[in-house]
Amino acid sequence: MQEKATRLEEAFAAAGATVTSPDGSVTVTLAPNGALSNIQLGRRACALGEARLTATIMTTVREAQSRTARAVTSSVEAIVGDGEAVEMMKSFLPPEPAVDAYIDQVEKFAEPPEREQAPPTPRPFTPPPPPSQQQPPPRQAPPPRRRPARDDMDEDEGNPW
Numbered sequence: 001m002q003e004k005a006t007r008l009e010e011a012f013a014a015a016g017a018t019v020t021s022p023d024g025s026v027t028v029t030l031a032p033n034g035a036l037s038n039i040q041l042g043r044r045a046c047a048l049g050e051a052r053l054t055a056t057i058m059t060t061v062r063e064a065q066s067r068t069a070r071a072v073t074s075s076v077e078a079i080v081g082d083g084e085a086v087e088m089m090k091s092f093l094p095p096e097p098a099v100d101a102y103i104d105q106v107e108k109f110a111e112p113p114e115r116e117q118a119p120p121t122p123r124p125f126t127p128p129p130p131p132s133q134q135q136p137p138p139r140q141a142p143p144p145r146r147r148p149a150r151d152d153m154d155e156d157e158g159n160p161w
Contacts, residue, residue, distance in 0.1 A: 004079055011075030017067035021060045025053070030064040032072060069093055 015032040025045040029038035045053055070093060077086045 007079050008075065011079065012072060015068055015071035015075055017064045017071065019060050019064040019067060021056050023056070026056045026060045028057070028060050028064050030061070030068050032068060034065050034068055036061065066093070 012032045016030055016037070018027065018029040018038075020027040023044060025042045025048060027038075027040040027042070028036060031037045039057070041053075045056075048056060073086065073089045073093060076089060080086065
């Protein structure tokens with residue numbers, strides 16, 4: 001049992017995947033648990049435009065996740081054997097993607113080049129309409145109220161000390 005656990009641990013450590021998009025613009029590396037551990041953008045990445053680059057990154061990450069999951073499943077199958085647990089793991093695997101599916105995915109999110117290069121047309125400035133009536137000048141605040149003068153006699157009567 002200890003030997004199987006050690007072999008599984010070693011197999012899982014090697015199950016990560018590095019995938020490069022078909023056009024070479026994006027390379028992603030995933031850890032065996034499916035976490036993204038590295039992403040590199042090639043020279044072509046900037047020329048793709050935002051929508052195509054986003055689609056290429058997402059498609060490449062999905063491919064790497066699929067490869068990682070398949071590697072983990074095949075490692076478990078090689079060590080444990082083909083059983084109910086392995087069949088359950090296989091049932092959760094995504095279908096094998098094709099290169100045509102990659103191209104379709106990128107084209108789905110791609111914007112036409114004219115839209116990417118044409119800046120938006122600015123709206124012309126229109127001044128606000130003049131006020132219909134002139135408003136009266138603002139009223140001045142009333143002067144502050146003064147305190148009544150104190151009578152020195154009143155002060156001594158209230159305080160016996």
